Amino acid sequence: MKKILLTVTLLLAFGLMATSTPSNARELLDKVAVIVDKGVVLESEITDLMQGVKENAVINGQTLPSDAALRRQAIERLILENLQAQMAANMGIQVSDPQLDQTIQNIAQQQNMSMAEFRNEISKDGVAFEVYREQVRRELISGEVRRANVRRRVYITDQEVDSLMTIINEQGAQQAEYQLSHILIDIPGDASEQIVGEARERAEKILELLGSGSDFARLAIGASSGPKALEGGDMGWMNINAMPTLFAEAVGNKQKDEVIGPIRSGAGFHILKIADTRGVEIVEVEEVNARHILISPSIILSDAKAEQMLTEFRTELIEGNADFAELAKQHSQDPGSALRGGVLGWNDPSIYVPEFKQSLASLQKDEYSMPIRTVHGWHLIQLIDRRVDDATEKRKKDRAYQLIFNRKFQEETDAWLREMRDQAYIEVLDENA
Missing domain, CATH: 1.10.4030.10 (Porin chaperone SurA, peptide-binding domain)
Structure with missing residues (x-):
């Protein structure tokens, strides 16, 4: 293309x-x-x-x-x-x-x-x-x-979750969020001391330029090897508990517009700028309990046929001629919920893919959706009930787990992209590139 x-x-x-x-x-x-x-x-x-x-x-x-x-x-x-x-x-x-x-x-x-x-x-x-x-x-x-x-690639221990829960409880109702800008001067995995030293010198030079008033975004676009280089290094708003550990330790108690670095990691030397800060209140979150039947199209089952099957199931359920749990056990291709009659349990709707989340938002209690298509296939959804989460210990634990997952997922994504790039055959044909 x-x-x-x-x-x-x-x-x-x-x-x-x-x-x-x-x-x-x-x-x-x-x-x-x-x-x-x-x-x-x-x-x-x-x-x-x-x-x-x-x-x-x-x-x-x-x-x-x-x-x-x-x-x-x-x-x-x-x-x-x-x-x-x-x-x-x-x-x-x-x-x-x-x-x-x-x-x-x-x-x-x-x-x-x-x-x-x-x-x-x-x-x-x-x-x-x-x-x-x-x-x-x-x-x-x-x-x-x-x-x-x-x-x-993401592995999370119970100890990590418990430790973060303790931190969240100590922070109370307000938790810091930072809008970070990032420049990475990368270092190859097998770099010699000379190459490492040259990378450090480039990072120090960028800090000097920033100190003399150079634009951070312009330097990021020109010199950074980070994933957000073309966006001027803008990483967006990040909860301090969700950002990479190295960054969280560096930005703690720092103020807006402060520049931090260079910070050494396995990837290279990092330079951070705190573009802005804000506090985030812990608010009550609505949770939903739903069940679904998933039919995934295949070589022998067309997309249209999968949708038709769920449309027919929906008609049978509305007319009282079928049982949702039995249909899920017999036909659903979601191994995590099929044996439970399609029940997904109480969850924050944001964990679902956008199409699934949107469909749930439009349903009343006990109502069936029309078949919807996601990356996983065709779904027939029934909303069992809604509730407002009261910030119980379970909710805190789930939130701590998600924050850790988000942080580690980003770290592992960056590492995975570097590994894939290093293992690939790349030939730039334009001599001016």
Whole structure:
């Protein structure tokens, strides 16, 4: 594909990508720029990504490094995305058209727009809707690849959870959140002392530039090897208990606009800036208890047939001619809930994929959903009940576990991407890159 892989958030932030390049110019640009294992990065992909970053910088009044530095960052981003796309193909991960349409509809609703308004907004930004759909499809596939490969690398002990629960209790009702910006000067795993020393010198030089008033985002785009380099290093808002341990220890008791570093880790030297801080109140959270039947399409079961099966089950249940638990035990392909009659138990709805969560939000007690499509297949859902969580010890433990999981998942994602990059065959064909 000639278009780039960008997160949905980045697409919206960039106002989407312009597609007004004349066709003859596009043909001249559309050549292989990088060989990535069995795939390639095209020149047009690099050009589009660089153009998007430049447009975003204009909108935000942000200065950028040289085109050469920006190009290097764009190439690295596209290499990682290409490797993830190849892995998705090898794993057989796909996103069907119905699931994709539902996801885009969710995005439109989050923007408080109808689909017609959303399509019009995309068109005003100069992007064909079909191009946008494929960008979202690729982002969904990349997310599923990351979850499938990183989740099994995360291990959490009861002791870790108990320790964090103690910290949360000591912090009381207010807990610190930080909006962090990040620059990483990476170090190869087998680096010599000389290479480590050179990396430290580069990090110290960046600190000097920051101290003399240089723009953090511009330096991040030009020099950082971190995953958010093209976003100016912006890591967004992070609870102190959910951020990497190394960062949490460094930012504790620091104030807005402070620059911290260099901090040494296995990945290299990190420089942090606290863009902002805020306190977060612990609030009551509504939980739902639901049950579902999952039918996953396969070579012998079409997408349409899977949906039809659940539609028929729904009719039988409404008419009183079937029992949900028995249908789940006989037909559901979710091994975690099928033997329990499809019951998922009490959970925060945010743990579910967006389509599942949205469907639950629209249901009344005991009501059945229409069949919905997610990355896992087709679901028929029944809402058993709702309740407001009263911050019991169980809730605190679940919250502590999730905070630790989020932190470790991000750490392992970064490590997994580095490992995948290091093991891949990469050849940059453009001598100027």
